[in-house]
Amino acid sequence: MHPRHARLCLPEWVTARTVYLRFHGPGETRYAGRYDRAHLRDWAGRIKSYRKAGHEVFVYFNNDGGGHAVTNAGELREELADGAGPPESQERGMKDARGRQPERRLAAS
16 A cells, blocks of 8 residues: 555544544645545445444544635535435434433534
């Protein structure tokens, strides 16, 4: 494998009900760059699988340079909604340990 692509192979261990994903940027420079739709579509498929298995998924974009985090968060939200209804409907009926409705969680920082 080319060293440039080695960083793209992230280990996935799901050891609890909560899945936390961090996106720091697609290139060599951390916290910069924009993920393409194909990459986000792939992750949307994984996220849908996690949700189907009963996991609660949190996604954090930290590729802030150039405002890409906000853009990519919106694009991932669109990919998650594609064919599955809006993300809000997927959370309807879910409650936290105190019986409260969860906040909308897919956002960029």
